[in-house]
Amino acid sequence: MDILIAIFPQVLVDGIALGFMYALIALGYTMVYGVLTFINFAHSEIFVAGAFVGVEVLLTLQAWGLLQDLHPVLLLLLVLLAGMTMSGVLALAVERVAYRPLRAAPRLVPLISAIGVSFFLQDVIRFGESLWRNAFYLTYPSIPFFDQRIQLTAFVDVPLKSLVVIVAAILMLVGLNLLVHRTKIGTAIRAVAEDQATASLMGIDVDRMIALTFLIGGAMGGAAGVLFGIQYSLITPYTGFIPGIKAFTAAVLGGIGNIPGAMVGGVVLGLLEAFAASYLSLLTGGAFGAEYKDIFAFSILILILVFRPQGLLGEVVRERA
Protein backbone atom coordinates (compact mmCIF):
# COMPACT_ATOMS: atom_id res chain seq x y z
CA MET A 1 0.00 0.00 0.00
CA ASP A 2 2.74 2.42 0.92
CA ILE A 3 4.38 2.03 -2.40
CA LEU A 4 1.12 2.85 -4.15
CA ILE A 5 0.99 6.16 -2.35
CA ALA A 6 4.68 6.84 -2.63
CA ILE A 7 4.80 6.65 -6.41
CA PHE A 8 1.54 8.52 -6.88
CA PRO A 9 2.97 12.03 -7.53
CA GLN A 10 5.55 10.64 -9.89
CA VAL A 11 2.93 8.76 -11.88
CA LEU A 12 0.70 11.81 -11.88
CA VAL A 13 3.42 14.01 -13.36
CA ASP A 14 4.31 11.35 -15.95
CA GLY A 15 0.68 10.95 -16.88
CA ILE A 16 0.09 14.66 -17.26
CA ALA A 17 3.23 15.09 -19.37
CA LEU A 18 2.17 12.20 -21.59
CA GLY A 19 -1.36 13.54 -21.73
CA PHE A 20 -0.31 16.97 -22.90
CA MET A 21 1.85 15.38 -25.53
CA TYR A 22 -1.18 13.45 -26.77
CA ALA A 23 -3.16 16.67 -26.61
CA LEU A 24 -0.66 18.50 -28.82
CA ILE A 25 -0.72 15.71 -31.40
CA ALA A 26 -4.49 15.38 -31.14
CA LEU A 27 -4.90 19.01 -32.16
CA GLY A 28 -3.57 18.21 -35.61
CA TYR A 29 -6.17 15.50 -36.09
CA THR A 30 -8.99 17.46 -34.60
CA MET A 31 -8.41 20.77 -36.36
CA VAL A 32 -8.14 19.15 -39.77
CA TYR A 33 -11.17 17.02 -39.04
CA GLY A 34 -13.09 20.09 -37.89
CA VAL A 35 -12.42 21.87 -41.16
CA LEU A 36 -12.51 19.04 -43.70
CA THR A 37 -14.19 16.11 -41.86
CA PHE A 38 -11.13 14.17 -42.93
CA ILE A 39 -8.69 12.16 -40.83
CA ASN A 40 -5.13 13.04 -41.69
CA PHE A 41 -3.49 9.66 -41.19
CA ALA A 42 -0.11 11.09 -42.11
CA HIS A 43 -0.18 13.31 -39.04
CA SER A 44 1.73 10.70 -36.99
CA GLU A 45 4.64 11.00 -39.44
CA ILE A 46 4.42 14.78 -39.37
CA PHE A 47 4.88 14.45 -35.62
CA VAL A 48 7.88 12.15 -36.13
CA ALA A 49 9.44 14.54 -38.63
CA GLY A 50 9.47 17.17 -35.87
CA ALA A 51 11.14 14.74 -33.49
CA PHE A 52 13.85 14.00 -36.08
CA VAL A 53 14.55 17.63 -36.81
CA GLY A 54 14.83 18.17 -33.07
CA VAL A 55 17.37 15.40 -32.67
CA GLU A 56 19.35 16.64 -35.66
CA VAL A 57 19.56 20.12 -34.20
CA LEU A 58 20.67 18.79 -30.83
CA LEU A 59 23.20 16.37 -32.32
CA THR A 60 24.62 19.14 -34.47
CA LEU A 61 24.93 21.47 -31.51
CA GLN A 62 26.54 18.65 -29.60
CA ALA A 63 29.03 18.06 -32.40
CA TRP A 64 29.89 21.74 -32.31
CA GLY A 65 30.27 21.52 -28.54
CA LEU A 66 27.54 24.06 -27.97
CA LEU A 67 25.08 21.89 -26.10
CA GLN A 68 26.43 22.84 -22.68
CA ASP A 69 27.01 26.50 -23.48
CA LEU A 70 23.59 27.55 -24.68
CA HIS A 71 21.09 28.66 -22.11
CA PRO A 72 18.70 25.73 -21.59
CA VAL A 73 15.60 27.83 -22.24
CA LEU A 74 17.12 29.19 -25.42
CA LEU A 75 18.07 25.67 -26.42
CA LEU A 76 14.53 24.45 -25.85
CA LEU A 77 13.05 27.30 -27.85
CA LEU A 78 15.48 26.68 -30.68
CA VAL A 79 14.69 22.97 -30.90
CA LEU A 80 10.96 23.55 -30.61
CA LEU A 81 11.03 26.19 -33.30
CA ALA A 82 12.98 23.92 -35.63
CA GLY A 83 10.62 20.99 -35.07
CA MET A 84 7.52 23.13 -35.45
CA THR A 85 8.76 24.75 -38.63
CA MET A 86 9.63 21.42 -40.21
CA SER A 87 6.36 19.73 -39.29
CA GLY A 88 4.24 22.76 -40.14
CA VAL A 89 5.79 23.13 -43.57
CA LEU A 90 5.61 19.39 -44.16
CA ALA A 91 1.90 19.34 -43.28
CA LEU A 92 1.36 22.25 -45.63
CA ALA A 93 3.15 20.42 -48.44
CA VAL A 94 1.24 17.19 -47.84
CA GLU A 95 -2.06 19.06 -47.98
CA ARG A 96 -1.09 20.79 -51.18
CA VAL A 97 0.21 17.71 -52.97
CA ALA A 98 -1.80 14.80 -51.62
CA TYR A 99 -5.13 16.15 -50.34
CA ARG A 100 -6.14 19.34 -52.13
CA PRO A 101 -6.34 17.76 -55.58
CA LEU A 102 -8.66 15.13 -54.08
CA ARG A 103 -10.98 17.47 -52.23
CA ALA A 104 -13.91 16.83 -54.54
CA ALA A 105 -13.32 13.06 -54.56
CA PRO A 106 -15.29 10.59 -52.42
CA ARG A 107 -14.14 10.54 -48.80
CA LEU A 108 -12.31 7.25 -48.99
CA VAL A 109 -9.93 8.57 -51.63
CA PRO A 110 -8.05 11.21 -49.59
CA LEU A 111 -7.99 8.76 -46.69
CA ILE A 112 -6.13 6.24 -48.82
CA SER A 113 -3.86 9.00 -50.02
CA ALA A 114 -3.13 9.87 -46.39
CA ILE A 115 -2.18 6.29 -45.56
CA GLY A 116 0.12 6.30 -48.59
CA VAL A 117 1.74 9.54 -47.47
CA SER A 118 2.21 8.05 -44.03
CA PHE A 119 4.25 5.09 -45.36
CA PHE A 120 6.07 7.34 -47.79
CA LEU A 121 7.22 9.69 -45.04
CA GLN A 122 8.35 6.82 -42.81
CA ASP A 123 10.56 5.53 -45.56
CA VAL A 124 11.88 8.94 -46.53
CA ILE A 125 12.93 9.59 -42.94
CA ARG A 126 14.48 6.14 -42.70
CA PHE A 127 16.30 6.57 -45.98
CA GLY A 128 17.53 10.07 -45.19
CA GLU A 129 18.82 9.22 -41.73
CA SER A 130 20.41 5.98 -42.92
CA LEU A 131 22.27 7.91 -45.55
CA TRP A 132 23.25 10.73 -43.25
CA ARG A 133 24.00 8.97 -39.98
CA ASN A 134 24.07 5.30 -40.91
CA ALA A 135 21.30 4.77 -38.39
CA PHE A 136 17.63 5.49 -38.19
CA TYR A 137 17.21 4.75 -34.49
CA LEU A 138 18.38 7.94 -32.85
CA THR A 139 18.49 9.09 -29.26
CA TYR A 140 18.14 12.64 -28.03
CA PRO A 141 21.41 13.70 -26.39
CA SER A 142 20.85 14.25 -22.73
CA ILE A 143 20.76 17.84 -21.59
CA PRO A 144 22.02 17.85 -18.02
CA PHE A 145 19.93 20.83 -17.07
CA PHE A 146 16.69 19.07 -18.02
CA ASP A 147 17.76 15.85 -16.36
CA GLN A 148 17.93 17.50 -12.95
CA ARG A 149 15.42 16.09 -10.57
CA ILE A 150 13.01 18.32 -8.76
CA GLN A 151 12.04 17.38 -5.23
CA LEU A 152 8.24 17.39 -5.07
CA THR A 153 7.81 15.89 -1.60
CA ALA A 154 10.21 14.42 0.90
CA PHE A 155 10.15 11.12 -0.99
CA VAL A 156 9.28 12.04 -4.52
CA ASP A 157 11.33 13.74 -7.15
CA VAL A 158 10.59 14.05 -10.86
CA PRO A 159 12.88 15.03 -13.70
CA LEU A 160 12.70 18.68 -14.64
CA LYS A 161 12.07 17.75 -18.25
CA SER A 162 8.65 16.32 -17.39
CA LEU A 163 7.69 19.68 -15.96
CA VAL A 164 9.18 21.45 -18.97
CA VAL A 165 7.08 19.29 -21.28
CA ILE A 166 3.95 20.14 -19.30
CA VAL A 167 4.62 23.87 -19.20
CA ALA A 168 5.59 24.10 -22.86
CA ALA A 169 2.51 22.16 -23.92
CA ILE A 170 0.18 24.26 -21.78
CA LEU A 171 1.60 27.49 -23.18
CA MET A 172 1.10 26.28 -26.73
CA LEU A 173 -2.41 25.05 -26.08
CA VAL A 174 -3.37 28.34 -24.49
CA GLY A 175 -1.84 30.24 -27.40
CA LEU A 176 -3.70 28.13 -29.92
CA ASN A 177 -6.97 28.58 -28.08
CA LEU A 178 -6.53 32.34 -28.10
CA LEU A 179 -5.69 32.26 -31.79
CA VAL A 180 -8.73 30.20 -32.70
CA HIS A 181 -11.23 31.89 -30.42
CA ARG A 182 -10.02 35.45 -30.08
CA THR A 183 -8.65 36.51 -33.45
CA LYS A 184 -10.24 37.30 -36.78
CA ILE A 185 -8.19 34.59 -38.50
CA GLY A 186 -9.31 32.06 -35.90
CA THR A 187 -12.93 33.05 -36.39
CA ALA A 188 -12.44 32.67 -40.15
CA ILE A 189 -11.09 29.14 -39.63
CA ARG A 190 -14.17 28.29 -37.59
CA ALA A 191 -16.41 29.82 -40.25
CA VAL A 192 -14.73 27.68 -42.91
CA ALA A 193 -15.18 24.62 -40.69
CA GLU A 194 -18.88 25.31 -40.58
CA ASP A 195 -19.74 26.29 -44.13
CA GLN A 196 -17.10 26.68 -46.82
CA ALA A 197 -19.32 28.21 -49.49
CA THR A 198 -20.74 30.87 -47.20
CA ALA A 199 -17.30 31.58 -45.77
CA SER A 200 -16.07 32.29 -49.29
CA LEU A 201 -18.93 34.77 -49.70
CA MET A 202 -17.52 36.66 -46.71
CA GLY A 203 -14.30 37.16 -48.67
CA ILE A 204 -12.48 34.38 -46.82
CA ASP A 205 -9.95 32.52 -48.95
CA VAL A 206 -11.07 29.01 -48.06
CA ASP A 207 -8.01 27.25 -49.50
CA ARG A 208 -5.77 29.47 -47.45
CA MET A 209 -7.64 28.80 -44.25
CA ILE A 210 -7.44 25.07 -44.87
CA ALA A 211 -3.71 25.37 -45.52
CA LEU A 212 -3.34 27.41 -42.34
CA THR A 213 -5.15 24.72 -40.39
CA PHE A 214 -2.66 22.14 -41.63
CA LEU A 215 0.22 24.48 -40.83
CA ILE A 216 -0.93 25.06 -37.26
CA GLY A 217 -1.86 21.42 -36.65
CA GLY A 218 1.45 20.32 -38.13
CA ALA A 219 3.44 22.78 -36.02
CA MET A 220 1.73 21.54 -32.86
CA GLY A 221 2.55 17.98 -33.92
CA GLY A 222 6.18 18.98 -34.48
CA ALA A 223 6.36 20.53 -31.02
CA ALA A 224 4.94 17.31 -29.61
CA GLY A 225 7.62 15.39 -31.52
CA VAL A 226 10.42 17.42 -29.95
CA LEU A 227 8.91 17.11 -26.47
CA PHE A 228 8.51 13.38 -27.03
CA GLY A 229 12.20 13.12 -27.89
CA ILE A 230 13.24 15.13 -24.84
CA GLN A 231 11.03 13.03 -22.59
CA TYR A 232 11.64 9.52 -23.95
CA SER A 233 14.92 9.91 -25.91
CA LEU A 234 14.63 7.10 -28.45
CA ILE A 235 12.95 7.86 -31.78
CA THR A 236 12.60 5.86 -34.97
CA PRO A 237 10.78 6.56 -38.24
CA TYR A 238 8.02 4.27 -36.92
CA THR A 239 7.73 5.97 -33.54
CA GLY A 240 4.69 7.92 -34.63
CA PHE A 241 2.28 5.08 -35.10
CA ILE A 242 1.26 4.30 -31.51
CA PRO A 243 1.27 7.89 -30.17
CA GLY A 244 -0.58 8.88 -33.34
CA ILE A 245 -3.37 6.40 -32.76
CA LYS A 246 -3.53 7.32 -29.11
CA ALA A 247 -3.71 11.01 -29.89
CA PHE A 248 -6.44 10.21 -32.37
CA THR A 249 -8.19 8.33 -29.57
CA ALA A 250 -7.76 11.40 -27.39
CA ALA A 251 -9.33 13.53 -30.11
CA VAL A 252 -12.28 11.17 -30.41
CA LEU A 253 -12.54 10.95 -26.64
CA GLY A 254 -12.79 14.70 -26.31
CA GLY A 255 -15.06 15.04 -29.33
CA ILE A 256 -13.40 15.11 -32.72
CA GLY A 257 -13.32 18.56 -34.27
CA ASN A 258 -13.36 20.15 -30.83
CA ILE A 259 -10.15 21.87 -29.68
CA PRO A 260 -10.70 21.95 -25.90
CA GLY A 261 -11.96 18.38 -26.27
CA ALA A 262 -8.62 17.28 -27.68
CA MET A 263 -6.86 18.71 -24.65
CA VAL A 264 -9.20 17.07 -22.16
CA GLY A 265 -9.10 13.79 -24.07
CA GLY A 266 -5.31 13.86 -24.20
CA VAL A 267 -4.84 14.44 -20.50
CA VAL A 268 -7.45 11.85 -19.50
CA LEU A 269 -5.81 9.27 -21.73
CA GLY A 270 -2.28 10.12 -20.58
CA LEU A 271 -3.23 9.81 -16.90
CA LEU A 272 -5.09 6.59 -17.45
CA GLU A 273 -2.19 5.10 -19.28
CA ALA A 274 0.40 6.21 -16.75
CA PHE A 275 -1.61 4.81 -13.88
CA ALA A 276 -2.29 1.58 -15.72
CA ALA A 277 1.38 1.20 -16.51
CA SER A 278 2.54 1.63 -12.93
CA TYR A 279 -0.31 0.25 -10.89
CA LEU A 280 -1.58 -2.67 -12.91
CA SER A 281 1.12 -5.08 -11.92
CA LEU A 282 1.18 -3.85 -8.31
CA LEU A 283 -2.56 -4.27 -7.97
CA THR A 284 -2.79 -7.63 -9.69
CA GLY A 285 0.22 -9.07 -7.98
CA GLY A 286 2.10 -9.18 -11.24
CA ALA A 287 -0.58 -10.98 -13.23
CA PHE A 288 -0.90 -8.01 -15.56
CA GLY A 289 1.98 -5.66 -16.21
CA ALA A 290 2.74 -2.36 -17.87
CA GLU A 291 2.70 -4.08 -21.25
CA TYR A 292 -1.10 -4.08 -21.05
CA LYS A 293 -1.36 -0.30 -20.83
CA ASP A 294 -2.14 0.11 -24.50
CA ILE A 295 -5.28 -1.95 -24.10
CA PHE A 296 -6.75 0.93 -22.14
CA ALA A 297 -6.39 3.45 -24.90
CA PHE A 298 -7.95 1.21 -27.48
CA SER A 299 -10.70 -0.04 -25.20
CA ILE A 300 -11.58 3.58 -24.59
CA LEU A 301 -11.64 4.26 -28.32
CA ILE A 302 -14.08 1.42 -28.86
CA LEU A 303 -16.27 2.29 -25.87
CA ILE A 304 -16.47 5.92 -26.91
CA LEU A 305 -17.30 5.06 -30.48
CA VAL A 306 -20.07 2.77 -29.30
CA PHE A 307 -21.59 4.76 -26.46
CA ARG A 308 -20.71 8.41 -27.00
CA PRO A 309 -19.48 8.92 -30.53
CA GLN A 310 -19.65 12.70 -30.12
CA GLY A 311 -17.01 12.44 -27.37
CA LEU A 312 -16.89 13.99 -23.92
CA LEU A 313 -17.21 17.61 -25.00
CA GLY A 314 -18.50 17.09 -28.52
CA GLU A 315 -21.82 18.17 -29.90
CA VAL A 316 -23.72 15.76 -32.07
CA VAL A 317 -22.15 16.20 -35.48
CA ARG A 318 -24.57 17.60 -38.00
CA GLU A 319 -24.28 16.69 -41.61
CA ARG A 320 -23.69 19.73 -43.72
CA ALA A 321 -26.17 20.43 -46.48
Added chain:
Amino acid sequence: MLEVEGIHVYYGAIPALHGISLRVGRGEIVTLLGNNGAGKTTTLKSISGLLRPHEGQIRFEGMRIDRLPPHRIVAAGVAHAPEGRRIFNRLTVLENLEMGAYARTDDSFAENLERVFTLFPRLKERRRQVAGTLSGGEQQMLAIGRALMAHPRLLLLDEPSMGLAPLLVDQIFDTIRDINSQGTTVLLVEQNAYMALSIAHRGYVLETGRIVLEGKAQDLIVNEEVRKAYLGM
Protein backbone atom coordinates in the same frame (compact mmCIF):
# COMPACT_ATOMS: atom_id res chain seq x y z
CA MET B 1 -21.62 48.49 -63.11
CA LEU B 2 -22.59 44.81 -63.54
CA GLU B 3 -22.95 43.19 -66.92
CA VAL B 4 -24.05 39.62 -67.33
CA GLU B 5 -23.81 38.49 -70.92
CA GLY B 6 -25.35 35.31 -72.20
CA ILE B 7 -24.35 33.01 -69.37
CA HIS B 8 -25.12 29.31 -69.49
CA VAL B 9 -24.89 27.50 -66.18
CA TYR B 10 -25.16 23.78 -65.51
CA TYR B 11 -25.56 21.64 -62.44
CA GLY B 12 -23.60 18.62 -63.60
CA ALA B 13 -25.15 17.88 -66.96
CA ILE B 14 -28.43 19.63 -66.21
CA PRO B 15 -28.74 23.14 -67.60
CA ALA B 16 -30.17 25.75 -65.23
CA LEU B 17 -29.54 28.99 -67.12
CA HIS B 18 -29.83 29.20 -70.89
CA GLY B 19 -28.08 32.39 -71.85
CA ILE B 20 -29.07 35.03 -69.30
CA SER B 21 -28.12 38.64 -69.96
CA LEU B 22 -28.74 41.48 -67.60
CA ARG B 23 -27.26 44.80 -66.56
CA VAL B 24 -27.26 46.67 -63.31
CA GLY B 25 -26.29 50.32 -63.44
CA ARG B 26 -24.49 52.18 -60.70
CA GLY B 27 -26.91 53.34 -58.01
CA GLU B 28 -29.81 51.19 -59.17
CA ILE B 29 -32.00 48.69 -57.39
CA VAL B 30 -32.74 45.94 -59.86
CA THR B 31 -35.02 43.06 -59.01
CA LEU B 32 -35.08 39.57 -60.41
CA LEU B 33 -38.52 37.96 -60.41
CA GLY B 34 -39.55 34.45 -61.31
CA ASN B 35 -41.28 31.32 -60.07
CA ASN B 36 -39.65 28.68 -57.93
CA GLY B 37 -36.90 27.00 -59.87
CA ALA B 38 -36.68 29.73 -62.51
CA GLY B 39 -32.96 30.24 -61.85
CA LYS B 40 -32.81 33.37 -59.68
CA THR B 41 -30.54 31.87 -57.03
CA THR B 42 -28.42 30.28 -59.74
CA THR B 43 -27.94 33.70 -61.35
CA LEU B 44 -26.78 35.28 -58.09
CA LYS B 45 -24.45 32.36 -57.35
CA SER B 46 -22.88 32.76 -60.76
CA ILE B 47 -22.25 36.45 -60.15
CA SER B 48 -20.66 35.86 -56.75
CA GLY B 49 -18.48 33.06 -58.10
CA LEU B 50 -20.04 30.06 -56.36
CA LEU B 51 -20.95 28.70 -59.78
CA ARG B 52 -18.94 28.99 -62.94
CA PRO B 53 -20.76 29.69 -66.22
CA HIS B 54 -19.94 27.37 -69.11
CA GLU B 55 -20.47 30.13 -71.58
CA GLY B 56 -20.86 33.87 -71.47
CA GLN B 57 -19.24 36.60 -69.43
CA ILE B 58 -19.81 38.51 -66.23
CA ARG B 59 -18.17 41.89 -65.77
CA PHE B 60 -18.11 44.07 -62.69
CA GLU B 61 -16.93 47.64 -63.17
CA GLY B 62 -15.48 46.57 -66.46
CA MET B 63 -13.47 43.66 -65.01
CA ARG B 64 -14.25 40.07 -65.90
CA ILE B 65 -15.18 38.22 -62.74
CA ASP B 66 -16.62 34.97 -64.06
CA ARG B 67 -13.32 33.16 -63.63
CA LEU B 68 -12.51 34.52 -60.19
CA PRO B 69 -13.00 32.62 -56.91
CA PRO B 70 -15.69 34.06 -54.62
CA HIS B 71 -13.31 35.70 -52.15
CA ARG B 72 -11.72 37.73 -54.94
CA ILE B 73 -15.13 38.87 -56.13
CA VAL B 74 -15.99 39.97 -52.60
CA ALA B 75 -12.73 41.89 -52.45
CA ALA B 76 -13.72 43.59 -55.71
CA GLY B 77 -16.80 45.00 -53.96
CA VAL B 78 -19.64 42.51 -54.43
CA ALA B 79 -21.40 41.01 -51.39
CA HIS B 80 -23.95 38.23 -51.57
CA ALA B 81 -26.46 37.42 -48.84
CA PRO B 82 -27.33 33.88 -49.87
CA GLU B 83 -30.71 32.21 -49.85
CA GLY B 84 -31.72 30.52 -46.63
CA ARG B 85 -29.72 32.65 -44.18
CA ARG B 86 -26.61 30.47 -44.02
CA ILE B 87 -25.43 32.15 -40.87
CA PHE B 88 -22.59 30.49 -38.96
CA ASN B 89 -24.49 28.64 -36.26
CA ARG B 90 -21.52 28.00 -34.01
CA LEU B 91 -20.21 31.56 -34.05
CA THR B 92 -21.68 34.32 -31.94
CA VAL B 93 -23.79 37.08 -33.41
CA LEU B 94 -20.87 39.47 -33.19
CA GLU B 95 -18.48 36.99 -34.79
CA ASN B 96 -20.92 36.51 -37.66
CA LEU B 97 -20.97 40.26 -38.19
CA GLU B 98 -17.18 40.34 -38.03
CA MET B 99 -17.06 37.73 -40.77
CA GLY B 100 -19.40 39.89 -42.81
CA ALA B 101 -16.76 42.61 -42.68
CA TYR B 102 -13.89 40.18 -43.25
CA ALA B 103 -12.91 41.60 -46.62
CA ARG B 104 -12.94 45.20 -45.41
CA THR B 105 -9.48 46.51 -44.73
CA ASP B 106 -10.43 50.05 -43.73
CA ASP B 107 -11.59 51.12 -40.28
CA SER B 108 -15.30 51.28 -41.10
CA PHE B 109 -16.11 48.34 -38.83
CA ALA B 110 -17.45 50.29 -35.86
CA GLU B 111 -19.52 52.53 -38.10
CA ASN B 112 -21.05 49.61 -40.01
CA LEU B 113 -21.70 47.74 -36.79
CA GLU B 114 -23.49 50.76 -35.39
CA ARG B 115 -25.64 50.95 -38.51
CA VAL B 116 -26.60 47.27 -38.26
CA PHE B 117 -27.36 47.56 -34.55
CA THR B 118 -29.51 50.64 -35.11
CA LEU B 119 -31.41 48.73 -37.74
CA PHE B 120 -31.75 45.57 -35.66
CA PRO B 121 -31.54 46.43 -31.95
CA ARG B 122 -32.35 42.77 -31.33
CA LEU B 123 -28.94 41.79 -32.63
CA LYS B 124 -27.24 44.24 -30.33
CA GLU B 125 -28.97 42.74 -27.30
CA ARG B 126 -27.93 39.27 -28.38
CA ARG B 127 -24.49 39.98 -29.74
CA ARG B 128 -22.76 37.45 -27.44
CA GLN B 129 -25.29 34.72 -28.16
CA VAL B 130 -24.36 31.75 -30.30
CA ALA B 131 -26.11 32.36 -33.61
CA GLY B 132 -27.55 28.85 -33.92
CA THR B 133 -29.75 29.55 -30.90
CA LEU B 134 -31.39 32.66 -32.38
CA SER B 135 -35.02 32.48 -33.50
CA GLY B 136 -35.65 32.13 -37.22
CA GLY B 137 -36.49 35.80 -37.64
CA GLU B 138 -33.45 36.88 -35.66
CA GLN B 139 -31.29 34.66 -37.83
CA GLN B 140 -32.68 36.35 -40.92
CA MET B 141 -31.85 39.75 -39.42
CA LEU B 142 -28.35 38.50 -38.76
CA ALA B 143 -27.99 37.27 -42.33
CA ILE B 144 -28.91 40.68 -43.69
CA GLY B 145 -26.88 42.51 -41.09
CA ARG B 146 -23.88 40.39 -41.98
CA ALA B 147 -24.18 41.32 -45.65
CA LEU B 148 -24.46 45.00 -44.73
CA MET B 149 -21.25 44.76 -42.73
CA ALA B 150 -19.36 44.30 -45.99
CA HIS B 151 -20.66 47.70 -47.09
CA PRO B 152 -20.22 46.60 -50.71
CA ARG B 153 -20.62 48.61 -53.86
CA LEU B 154 -22.92 45.90 -55.23
CA LEU B 155 -25.16 43.95 -52.89
CA LEU B 156 -26.82 40.72 -54.01
CA LEU B 157 -29.81 39.84 -51.84
CA ASP B 158 -31.56 36.49 -52.19
CA GLU B 159 -35.01 36.65 -50.60
CA PRO B 160 -34.12 38.88 -47.66
CA SER B 161 -37.69 39.04 -46.39
CA MET B 162 -38.16 35.30 -46.10
CA GLY B 163 -39.60 34.23 -42.78
CA LEU B 164 -39.94 37.71 -41.32
CA ALA B 165 -43.00 39.28 -39.73
CA PRO B 166 -44.75 41.87 -41.97
CA LEU B 167 -43.55 44.79 -39.89
CA LEU B 168 -39.98 43.65 -40.23
CA VAL B 169 -40.43 43.05 -43.93
CA ASP B 170 -41.34 46.72 -44.33
CA GLN B 171 -38.32 47.63 -42.29
CA ILE B 172 -36.05 45.47 -44.45
CA PHE B 173 -37.30 47.12 -47.62
CA ASP B 174 -36.85 50.56 -46.09
CA THR B 175 -33.30 49.54 -45.23
CA ILE B 176 -32.60 48.37 -48.74
CA ARG B 177 -33.82 51.70 -50.06
CA ASP B 178 -31.71 53.52 -47.47
CA ILE B 179 -28.46 51.78 -48.22
CA ASN B 180 -29.18 52.24 -51.91
CA SER B 181 -29.62 55.96 -51.48
CA GLN B 182 -26.31 55.96 -49.60
CA GLY B 183 -24.65 54.62 -52.71
CA THR B 184 -24.91 50.82 -52.68
CA THR B 185 -26.20 49.24 -55.87
CA VAL B 186 -28.60 46.36 -55.24
CA LEU B 187 -29.62 43.26 -57.16
CA LEU B 188 -32.63 41.87 -55.34
CA VAL B 189 -34.32 38.50 -55.64
CA GLU B 190 -37.67 38.40 -53.93
CA GLN B 191 -40.78 36.24 -53.62
CA ASN B 192 -42.60 39.36 -52.59
CA ALA B 193 -42.75 40.80 -56.11
CA TYR B 194 -44.95 43.72 -55.20
CA MET B 195 -42.61 44.99 -52.51
CA ALA B 196 -39.59 44.37 -54.68
CA LEU B 197 -41.03 46.29 -57.62
CA SER B 198 -42.12 49.13 -55.39
CA ILE B 199 -38.55 49.89 -54.34
CA ALA B 200 -36.73 48.82 -57.51
CA HIS B 201 -35.82 50.96 -60.47
CA ARG B 202 -35.91 48.13 -62.96
CA GLY B 203 -36.73 44.47 -63.04
CA TYR B 204 -36.19 41.25 -64.99
CA VAL B 205 -38.54 38.30 -65.16
CA LEU B 206 -36.97 34.88 -65.33
CA GLU B 207 -38.68 31.70 -66.54
CA THR B 208 -36.95 28.32 -66.62
CA GLY B 209 -33.52 29.79 -67.06
CA ARG B 210 -34.40 32.48 -69.58
CA ILE B 211 -35.22 36.15 -69.26
CA VAL B 212 -38.68 36.64 -70.67
CA LEU B 213 -39.37 40.22 -69.71
CA GLU B 214 -37.51 43.28 -68.57
CA GLY B 215 -38.39 46.86 -67.94
CA LYS B 216 -38.80 49.71 -65.54
CA ALA B 217 -40.32 48.73 -62.25
CA GLN B 218 -43.24 51.09 -62.67
CA ASP B 219 -44.03 49.48 -66.05
CA LEU B 220 -43.67 45.93 -64.78
CA ILE B 221 -45.94 46.58 -61.84
CA VAL B 222 -48.80 47.42 -64.19
CA ASN B 223 -47.89 44.79 -66.80
CA GLU B 224 -50.76 42.35 -67.36
CA GLU B 225 -48.63 39.19 -67.36
CA VAL B 226 -46.61 40.21 -64.34
CA ARG B 227 -49.74 41.09 -62.44
CA LYS B 228 -51.23 37.68 -63.18
CA ALA B 229 -48.15 35.59 -62.64
CA TYR B 230 -46.36 37.29 -59.76
CA LEU B 231 -48.66 39.75 -58.12
CA GLY B 232 -51.68 37.44 -57.98
CA MET B 233 -54.02 39.98 -59.47
